[in-house]
Amino acid sequence: MLRKFSLLLTLVAFAAAYDLEANPFIDIPFKPITTSEDRIKSHGYPGESHFVETEDGYVLNMFRIPYSPKLNNAQEQRPVVFIQHGLFSCSDCFLLNGPDNALAYNFADAGYDVWLGNARGNLYSRQNTKMSVNHPYFWKFSWHEIGAYDLPAMIDYVLAETGEKALHYVGHSQGCTTFFVMGSFRPEYNEKIKTAHMLAPPIFMGNVTDGIVVATAPYVGTPGTGASLLENQLFIPQNTFISRLLDTMCSTETIMLEYCKTLFLMWAGPDLGNLNVTLLPQLAETHPAGISSNQGIHFVQSYVSNDFRQYDWGTKKNLEAYGQAEPPSYDLTKISSAVYLYYGLADGSANKEDVLRLPEYLPNMRLLHEIPEPTWGHLDFIFAQQVKEVINDKVLSYSNSYEGKK
Secondary structure, eight states: OHHHHHHHHHHHHHHHHOOTTTOTTOOOOOOOOOOHHHHHHHTTOOOEEEEEEOTTSEEEEEEEEOSOTTTTOTTSOOOEEEEEOOTTOOGGGGTTTOTTTOHHHHHHHTTOEEEEOOOTTSTTOOEESSSOTTSTTTTOOOHHHIIIIIHHHHHHHHHHHHTOSOEEEEEETHHHHHHHHHHHHSGGGGGGEEEEEEESOOSSOTTOOOHHHHHHHHHHSSSSHHHHHHSSSEESOOOHHHHHHHHHHHHHOGGGHHHHHHHHHHHHOSOOTTBOGGGHHHHHHHOSOOEEHHHHHHHHHHHHHTSOBOOOOOHHHHHHHHSSSSOOBOOGGGOOSOEEEEEOTTOSSSOHHHHTTSGGGOTTEEEEEEOSOTTOOSTHHHHBTTHIIIIIHHHHHHHHHHHTOO
16 A cells, blocks of 8 residues: 555656646546536536636636526526635535435526626636736735626626626535635625625634644744745645546546545545545646745735734834725625625634624624534535435525525
8 A cells, every 4th residue: 555655646746846738648548528517518417617707807717507407597687696716726626426315416407697706816717808827926815806897897797697696605615715705805895785694704714723824824824924925825745647647547446545634634624524535536627726835825814813804014014005004894784795604513624602702793694504514524514424404495495585595
């Protein structure tokens, strides 16, 4: 077993040093790359790819399931749901559980027009009309910009395309964080939200137990040398050769499944919990999907400050950016959307104590739901074996209730 693991490490090391574009003649039968649109169509659903440009030039790729082939409702006016992924993820995560259990298909089969967003910097949204990906400022963004610019741009586009005035929103992890940014920083967008479902929301983070956050807090949690060295760059630069190599091995070699689990744990955390492990080969195709280092640093700052506020650049730069020495806190009382909060007891990133701080700030909170399963963790909200029964059906029931559906 040790020899096989050493072989894997050797292959990864070789891939890291190998320039695929400069050496195009290597002959390895890699699996083809599968996009969210491909996944949707592979299950017999209509799939569409859409692009929208933000006001600061980032080009975001969204995917759509306009209707369900099971309902024959293509010509009917359908309520819209917009679903936003978390950190290190992309639109694929809401499709991987397949048509019976994945949230996107569940909404489509319930009669919704389903849109899947992708934040700037992930593998689907890595273009900017004003600068190249190699520009030193391309990666100068955190989840503030995703909430302040990306979500509004995508929501406006979706509403224009569908003719609707408002939509349902579902976010997981960072998809909740960015919604809270939008709702407080761009409060006019609350009027465009019918219901807002927050799955594992990392807003206040003072009680987080996630190992990476806690371990890196002394180094990047406050402005200084550590943060300065890591800021404004792609976090864990992706290598096409590595991605295709691991994807192919995880998908075709049974013996490699344990190694794929190990690699997944390096990204996701120390416990697979309720995860549907059969999804690991598909997860390896596009995860981690890519983020700016500033996004991770911003979350660590939230842990250190125990506050929900904008990015801390240090006193001098804060004065330039905000006109004050400390970054301003988001005014959560401006979030007038109907908010539904869902949290797990084994979630190291969205701790129960932190989530319970939110209700007093939210004037229109409709639900505070604790998942009764004590082992329910952060990624279980999208990848658990029983996610349909525990999460999806509940989110759908509240959305249906708003629409007057049974």
